[in-house]
Amino acid sequence: MLMPRVIPCLDVRDGRVVKGVQFQGLRDTGDPVELAQAYQEQGADELVLLDVSATPEGRANAAETVAAVRAALALPLTVGGGVRVADDAARLLDAGADKVAVNTAAVQRPALLEELAARFGAQCTVLAIDAASRAGTAELSQGWELVTHSGKQRPGRDAVRWAQDAEQLGAGEILLTSWDRDGTRSGYDLELLRAVCGAVSLPVIASGGADTPQHMADALDAGASAVLAASIFHDQDMTVDEVKAALQALGVRLRRDRAMIRTSEETPANTQGDSA
Amino acid sequence: MSEVLIVRTGTANTASVMAAFERLGCGPRLCTEPEEILEAPRVVVPGVGTFAAARDALGSLAARVQERICAGRPTLSICLGMQLLAEGSDESPGARGLAILPGHARRFAPGVRIPQLGWNRVDAGDGCRMLESGEAYYANSYRLDPVVPRGWAMAQTHHGEDFLAACERGPVLACQFHPELSGPWGMRLLQRWLDTASRWEAQAC
Numbered sequence: 001m002l003m004p005r006v007i008p009c010l011d012v013r014d015g016r017v018v019k020g021v022q023f024q025g026l027r028d029t030g031d032p033v034e035l036a037q038a039y040q041e042q043g044a045d046e047l048v049l050l051d052v053s054a055t056p057e058g059r060a061n062a063a064e065t066v067a068a069v070r071a072a073l074a075l076p077l078t079v080g081g082g083v084r085v086a087d088d089a090a091r092l093l094d095a096g097a098d099k100v101a102v103n104t105a106a107v108q109r110p111a112l113l114e115e116l117a118a119r120f121g122a123q124c125t126v127l128a129i130d131a132a133s134r135a136g137t138a139e140l141s142q143g144w145e146l147v148t149h150s151g152k153q154r155p156g157r158d159a160v161r162w163a164q165d166a167e168q169l170g171a172g173e174i175l176l177t178s179w180d181r182d183g184t185r186s187g188y189d190l191e192l193l194r195a196v197c198g199a200v201s202l203p204v205i206a207s208g209g210a211d212t213p214q215h216m217a218d219a220l221d222a223g224a225s226a227v228l229a230a231s232i233f234h235d236q237d238m239t240v241d242e243v244k245a246a247l248q249a250l251g252v253r254l255r256r257d258r259a260m261i262r263t264s265e266e267t268p269a270n271t272q273g274d275s276a
Numbered sequence: 277m278s279e280v281l282i283v284r285t286g287t288a289n290t291a292s293v294m295a296a297f298e299r300l301g302c303g304p305r306l307c308t309e310p311e312e313i314l315e316a317p318r319v320v321v322p323g324v325g326t327f328a329a330a331r332d333a334l335g336s337l338a339a340r341v342q343e344r345i346c347a348g349r350p351t352l353s354i355c356l357g358m359q360l361l362a363e364g365s366d367e368s369p370g371a372r373g374l375a376i377l378p379g380h381a382r383r384f385a386p387g388v389r390i391p392q393l394g395w396n397r398v399d400a401g402d403g404c405r406m407l408e409s410g411e412a413y414y415a416n417s418y419r420l421d422p423v424v425p426r427g428w429a430m431a432q433t434h435h436g437e438d439f440l441a442a443c444e445r446g447p448v449l450a451c452q453f454h455p456e457l458s459g460p461w462g463m464r465l466l467q468r469w470l471d472t473a474s475r476w477e478a479q480a481c
Contacts, residue, residue: 001396001435002388002389002392002394002395002396002414002435003394003395003396003411004394005394005395040459045394045395045413046394046413067291070291070292071295071298073295074296074299074456074459074460074462074463075413075457075459076413076415076454076457077292093289093291095291096291096292096295097289097291098289098292098324098415098454099415118326119325119329120324120325121324121325121326122391123324123391123393123415123416123417124289124324124325124415172391172393172417173391173393201386201389201390202389202390202391203391203393203394225389225393225394226394254395255395255411257410257411257459257460257461
């Protein structure tokens with residue numbers, strides 16, 4: 001039986017891991033390679049690395065960060081940020097990504113999903129959806145709408161409908177972030193999760209708002225195949241293994257394998273040199 | 277340093293496979309000449325993408341991979357690389373596989389999340405020497421029936437239905453899951469494959 005995944009998320013800007021609230025007020029939380037190694041040793045099931053660099057120079061360095069993380073990582077690695085055409089995805093895959101996530105570019109040009117699926121396969125093609133509740137907005141009071149351009153724009157599209165369209169276009173997984181909950185640590189938006197998980201047969205990663213293992217268990221109950229969190233791990237409130245132990249106590253069946261991974265002697269030294 | 281030759285299958289996550297063997301102290305390198313496939317001490321056929329695309333990318337190399345596996349030389353096929361060893365796939369009806377394993381790759385039956393993305397069991401059956409039971413990372417929409425020819429041992433797993441998780445024969449190992457992404461358990465499996473290959477070479481000399 002397929003087991004749910006616990007996925008730490010690294011938002012990387014200009015080579016450093018950062019975290020904000022509702023995509024704003026980013027603060028530095030560490031070196032991506034050191035954090036990736038730490039989460040791997042704590043028993044993470046997968047890592048997501050989202051490049052949130054604001055400049056083309058920062059973007060160009062993302063592949064280097066991916067390569068450095070890959071050298072140390074024996075886990076699946078999903079990378080997103082700045083992917084506009086299939087060649088952008090190819091560069092990240094060549095650097096060591098296993099899956100590539102697209103967001104705004106796919107909203108603007110849905111054929112991008114078809115191109116990625118045709119060239120790399122659906123299992124390589126992740127659609128990241130940032131969704132905000134319409135409650136309180138003037139024209140519509142129900143459902144969720146897409147938020148694009150890192151939270152800056154709302155093109156007026158329905159998030160659940162977009163998930164369904166994306167499945168038809170060839171996406172293999174949905175990384176579903178609640179804009180309302182991102183960084184607030186008030187729990188995932190379970191209604192949003194239920195709506196999307198019920199509308200597609202793709203695996204869905206719950207994102208935005210995690211604070212406790214109970215939040216994660218609730219998201220899995222709502223249909224999520226994986227739970228993603230950043231603040232809870234970066235702030236060292238709990239290790240990945242502590243979260244997994246708590247989830248097991250809540251009746252969730254998952255993988256716990258914390259044995260150290262043997263690395264060549266050069267790798268740790270290089271890592272320290274890069275981060276110094 | 278033990279050499280590992282990685283066959284280009286076009287769309288594969290080659291970087292992850294290379295990184296895994298580098299961590300194990302091997303010198304992985306990409307195959308450039310078709311002749312190398314027959315001569316190299318260890319060959320890896322990775323695979324991410326679609327059956328037809330990978331089969332096209334393999335092109336004339338396919339016959340050499342087939343010859344190598346049939347001769348029982350140390351070879352590791354991963355994910356789509358394992359499905360290429362079957363007769364064909366419903367994913368790409370016109371494309372022919374290497375027909376080392378019986379049957380066609382079929383899509384998972386409705387009722388489960390597809391693709392299967394995540395960690396699932398590996399239950400090693402009788403006769404497995406490299407494969408051990410554990411948990412591994414899978415990324416697939418198509419799967420093979422848990423049936424192998426005589427002389428092969430297999431591991432199975434379940435996602436809505438039973439399917440082939442991996443199979444082995446001497447120093448030949450084929451995995452539906454990704455050992456290079458399966459954490460410490462996966463790294464230990466890769467090490468056992470390398471060790472089995474070394475023993476086979478010592479006997480063959």
